Amino acid sequence: MRFGISKKLLLLIAALSLALIAASVVVSSRLYASSLKREAKKLCEETADSLAESITNERIDFMNGFKSKIEAAYLANREELEAASGAEFESFEKREEFYERFTEGIFPPKQGLGLSYEAATFKLEYQNLLDSMDMLSYAGGLDVASVFFYDAEHGSIVYLVDRQPEGSTLYNFPASVSKPRDAQLKEALETLSPTAYVIGTKCVAATPVDGTDGTVFVLFASYNAETETGVRLFSLYTLLMLLGATALIGAFILMFANRLIVRNVRKLSAAAEAFTSQIDGGSPERISAGISSRDEIGDLSGKFDLMQGAILGYARTLEEKTSREERMKAELGLAARIQEESLPHGSLRRGGAELTSFLKPAKEVGGDLYDYFMLDDRRMFFCLADVSGKGIPASLFMMRASALIKSGVAQGKPLSRFAFDLNNELCSGNEESIFITAFFGVLDTLTGRLEFLRAGHEEPFLRRAGGITRLGRESNYVLGVFDDADFLAEETTLSPGDTLFMFTDGLDEGVDPDNEAFGYDRIAGVLGASADDVNSAMYSALVDFCRGAEQFDDVTMLTLRVSGLTLRFPDPGYADIAKASESVLRELSAFPKERVSEAGVIVDEIMNNEITYGLAEAEDPLITLTLRVEGDTAVLMFEDNGAAFDPLTDVTPEALENSEGGFGILFVKSLSDSRAYVREGGLNRLTVKKNMV
Amino acid sequence: MPDIIKNPEAGTIPAEKHTTVEAGETLLRIAPVGRLDTVTSGELSDSLNEYDLTARDVDFDFAEVDYISSAGLRLLVYLRKNAKAGGRSMRLLNVNSVVREILRISGFEKTFTVV
Numbered sequence: 001m002r003f004g005i006s007k008k009l010l011l012l013i014a015a016l017s018l019a020l021i022a023a024s025v026v027v028s029s030r031l032y033a034s035s036l037k038r039e040a041k042k043l044c045e046e047t048a049d050s051l052a053e054s055i056t057n058e059r060i061d062f063m064n065g066f067k068s069k070i071e072a073a074y075l076a077n078r079e080e081l082e083a084a085s086g087a088e089f090e091s092f093e094k095r096e097e098f099y100e101r102f103t104e105g106i107f108p109p110k111q112g113l114g115l116s117y118e119a120a121t122f123k124l125e126y127q128n129l130l131d132s133m134d135m136l137s138y139a140g141g142l143d144v145a146s147v148f149f150y151d152a153e154h155g156s157i158v159y160l161v162d163r164q165p166e167g168s169t170l171y172n173f174p175a176s177v178s179k180p181r182d183a184q185l186k187e188a189l190e191t192l193s194p195t196a197y198v199i200g201t202k203c204v205a206a207t208p209v210d211g212t213d214g215t216v217f218v219l220f221a222s223y224n225a226e227t228e229t230g231v232r233l234f235s236l237y238t239l240l241m242l243l244g245a246t247a248l249i250g251a252f253i254l255m256f257a258n259r260l261i262v263r264n265v266r267k268l269s270a271a272a273e274a275f276t277s278q279i280d281g282g283s284p285e286r287i288s289a290g291i292s293s294r295d296e297i298g299d300l301s302g303k304f305d306l307m308q309g310a311i312l313g314y315a316r317t318l319e320e321k322t323s324r325e326e327r328m329k330a331e332l333g334l335a336a337r338i339q340e341e342s343l344p345h346g347s348l349r350r351g352g353a354e355l356t357s358f359l360k361p362a363k364e365v366g367g368d369l370y371d372y373f374m375l376d377d378r379r380m381f382f383c384l385a386d387v388s389g390k391g392i393p394a395s396l397f398m399m400r401a402s403a404l405i406k407s408g409v410a411q412g413k414p415l416s417r418f419a420f421d422l423n424n425e426l427c428s429g430n431e432e433s434i435f436i437t438a439f440f441g442v443l444d445t446l447t448g449r450l451e452f453l454r455a456g457h458e459e460p461f462l463r464r465a466g467g468i469t470r471l472g473r474e475s476n477y478v479l480g481v482f483d484d485a486d487f488l489a490e491e492t493t494l495s496p497g498d499t500l501f502m503f504t505d506g507l508d509e510g511v512d513p514d515n516e517a518f519g520y521d522r523i524a525g526v527l528g529a530s531a532d533d534v535n536s537a538m539y540s541a542l543v544d545f546c547r548g549a550e551q552f553d554d555v556t557m558l559t560l561r562v563s564g565l566t567l568r569f570p571d572p573g574y575a576d577i578a579k580a581s582e583s584v585l586r587e588l589s590a591f592p593k594e595r596v597s598e599a600g601v602i603v604d605e606i607m608n609n610e611i612t613y614g615l616a617e618a619e620d621p622l623i624t625l626t627l628r629v630e631g632d633t634a635v636l637m638f639e640d641n642g643a644a645f646d647p648l649t650d651v652t653p654e655a656l657e658n659s660e661g662g663f664g665i666l667f668v669k670s671l672s673d674s675r676a677y678v679r680e681g682g683l684n685r686l687t688v689k690k691n692m693v
Numbered sequence: 694m695p696d697i698i699k700n701p702e703a704g705t706i707p708a709e710k711h712t713t714v715e716a717g718e719t720l721l722r723i724a725p726v727g728r729l730d731t732v733t734s735g736e737l738s739d740s741l742n743e744y745d746l747t748a749r750d751v752d753f754d755f756a757e758v759d760y761i762s763s764a765g766l767r768l769l770v771y772l773r774k775n776a777k778a779g780g781r782s783m784r785l786l787n788v789n790s791v792v793r794e795i796l797r798i799s800g801f802e803k804t805f806t807v808v
Contacts, residue, residue, distance in 0.1 A: 578732045597760035597791040604730040604762040663763040663799050670798045 005262050010254060017246035021239060029235040036231065037198045044205030044220045045196035047140040051218045052194075052207040054132055055147075060210065062125040066106075067149055067160060067216050073102045073175050074151070074158045082156060085177045092169055099173035106174070126161075133163050137220065144221040146172065149214065150189040155179060157189070160216060189217065264289075264297040268304060275308055284312055332392070336361065339395060342402060348372050350380055350445045352496055352564045352628040352635075358535035358557040360506075367394025368504050368554035369402055369436075378446050381409050384558045385438035385479075386457065386504040397434045401426060401479075415440055415453045419476070419487035423455075426480035436479040439472075439502050441560070443494065445630060448562060450500075453489040455479050460502040461527050464495060465566055468524050471500065496564025496628040501527055501534055506553035510542050513549045518542055534559045563587075564628035564635075572615065572623045577607045580625055587627055588634055591692035598671040599634055599690055605664035606638050606647070606686060614642030614684060632693045633673070638686045645684055646677040710757060712737060716744055723772075724754040729765030738768050746772060747779025756787035761795050773805065784808050 055063050074081060081102065089095035107126075108119035115123065133145040147161040157180055162172040172178065180186040188195035188206055192215065196205035206219040271289035278284045286308045291301040340359070347356040355372050367387035375381050383405060387394040401422075408422050419440065426436065437457040443450045452471070456478035459470035474488045494500065503523070510518040522545065523538065530537035535557045542555065565587050569576040581600045588596045607623065615621040624639040647665055669675065672690045679685075712733075715722040721744060725737055751772055755761075761769075769785070776783045785807045788796070796802040 574731050574735070577730065578728075581728065581730065593759075594791050598794070600728060600730070601760050601762050601791075601795065604728075604764070608731045608762070608764065663766060667763060667795060667798060671794075 040203040048205040048207040368556035415489040448494040463499040500560040502558040506555035721749040726757040729761040731764040734764040746775035751783040
């Protein structure tokens with residue numbers, strides 16, 4: 001819920017007013033009550049003094065006579081009277097009856113005629129005393145008036161005359177006894193001195209009549225409960241009036257605050273909203289809140305205008321910056337295209353070797369680099385490199401490296417020397433210490449011999465019939481950092497059916513949303529499962545794995561496949577000839593059917609020859625047949641571990657006798673284009689080449 | 694009643710087509726399927742042993758034959774020798790270019806009656 005300034009102000013004012021009013025009412029009512037009590041005490045005192053004075057001056061004889069009579073009755077019946085003090089009576093009448101017994105004869109009878117002078121005088125004096133007491137009580141607004149004497153020995157008040165408010169049952173009959181309840185009164189009675197005091201709502205004043213021993217006292221008291229109520233009522237009225245006044249003042253303050261603050265704040269708020277909404281819209285302008293007051297709100301409005309100016313300035317800067325970035329992005333895109341165009345596209349085929357590439361840059365321009373081309377008719381050069389860092393610097397360095405590699409390779413140096421020179425070239429002027437990891441290879445497409453050099457780069461995977469391995473034991477330095485570093489090249493031979501898979505760390509370090517890396521095991525898994533397009537299979541596996549996580553690094557892959565096949569037949573029999581023929585026919589199925597059939601005849605004849613003659617006496621006989629396609633030529637290589645035997649020239653006696661043995665060799669010679677036999681390492685190796693077109 | 698022999702080694706030739714041997718009153722018609730190489734020639738030779746190869750003319754149909762090796766050639770020579778011994782003739786039908794080339798190289802082109 002919104003809690004506006006007006007509401008907050010109202011609450012604050014109300015709370016403060018209430019607290020102030022309560023405090024002032026409490027204080028003032030206290031002051032008022034205490035002054036009232038003082039007045040009441042003074043009144044009691046003066047009234048008691050007046051009565052005492054009037055008794056002393058006008059009817060002291062009557063008073064003394066009346067007192068001695070009651071005193072005599074009291075003394076005669078003291079114990080009985082004291083016991084009756086505070087006792088319960090069935091009714092007022094019973095009580096009256098009880099006390100009248102003791103004062104019989106003191107008061108003239110209520111009925112009957114013919115009063116004695118003495119009795120008439122007593123009655124008159126007594127009535128005068130009552131009238132005086134009533135008059136004084138009435139005039140002073142007092143509740144109780146009494147005349148009594150004090151029996152100091154027993155600490156008892158003995159009543160002579162008592163006046164109570166009308167209807168009260170507390171009337172003290174003449175001769176009735178009570179104990180002084182208040183310490184002030186008791187002390188005054190014992191010392192025969194006047195007293196006046198206030199206890200709670202009770203105000204009491206007692207004055208001795210003539211100050212002699214055994215004198216009577218007059219007492220006036222008021223129970224000013226009504227006065228208390230009056231004070232309370234007065235307080236309540238005051239409170240209500242003050243509250244009303246406060247509410248009025250509050251309303252005025254609110255109106256004023258509304259005019260002064262809230263209305264202006266709303267104006268500011270509306271201006272801010274209008275300004276914000278047009279910022280989203282397009283061409284924003286300053287919007288004035290239209291506040292002219294010279295106070296804090298006016299200041300705020302001024303600052304708001306300043307802020308708008310700052311925001312507009314910032315927006316303009318941002319716009320310029322954005323358009324600069326757009327231009328930069330477009331240029332980067334162009335650079336990326338130039339870079340991409342500088343890399344070879346499509347696959348490179350020569351003989352049985354086929355090289356395919358794949359590059360997916362992470363940013364606009366990448367730091368990955370690959371290249372491949374033929375050095376001559378037979379030798380295929382390829383390289384895969386990763387420049388440290390990303391973006392434009394990496395890309396520029398990569399372009400430089402690319403040019404250096406091309407020109408370096410053209411000089412025809414051995415790989416180790418080529419890497420040595422390339423490293424030194426890259427080291428010179430490389431203040432940024434950008435470095436390159438790289439894998440270089442030169443493949444003799446005829447023999448499958450591969451010379452390669454690994455400079456700090458990931459070992460490629462090599463998939464062959466026996467399984468998947470990593471290639472490259474020598475780990476050379478990265479390029480571009482250490483001058484005159486030595487680089488060691490290595491060699492291996494790729495057989496038909498082998499696949500060499502090279503990649504940059506964008507592949508194995510590609511992560512999924514849980515930050516798990518793609519890793520070597522998954523690469524090996526995909527490589528083992530995919531037959532044809534390894535690069536595409538690998539990339540789609542990576543994309544599936546990453547589940548939309550951002551690609552942080554360039555992903556570059558080179559796949560070198562040596563087509564053809566290698567078949568091994570331990571302890572070969574004639575049934576193996578059918579297997580071999582079928583594999584060869586399948587491998588060559590892209591060529592014309594007649595040529596394929598002729599290749600089938602060649603396989604049949606040569607293997608038949610090997611099994612029938614060459615291996616007849618061999619221990620653990622083994623035939624290995626490899627097929628490699630070099631362009632349009634099928635190269636079939638037959639190896640066996642039989643006795644040295646060149647079927648092309650050696651004609652055994654059995655072969656001469658058996659006419660179709662001779663036919664076999666004749667067919668091979670007629671259907672192929674070249675044949676070569678060597679005896680090497682205890683093996684007969686017959687290589688037959690056949691043009692397949 | 695012509696006999697139909699199914700090649701026992703079905704794996705060596707396409708399963709849907711089989712080498713057929715039809716032995717009539719006067720004609721033995723042999724129609725191999727696939728390769729006629731070291732393995733299949735031996736098998737075919739074995740299956741033909743139940744017939745009197747001297748009693749009928751022989752028609753050897755190459756319509757479904759991919760190629761023939763020297764082992765197949767040996768079978769042709771064997772069949773022809775038997776037929777000739779019984780005073781019968783032998784014809785090679787539907788010879789394709791590969792088979793013709795083999796016959797040419799071996800010099801049997803003129804020896805066989807190629808139709």
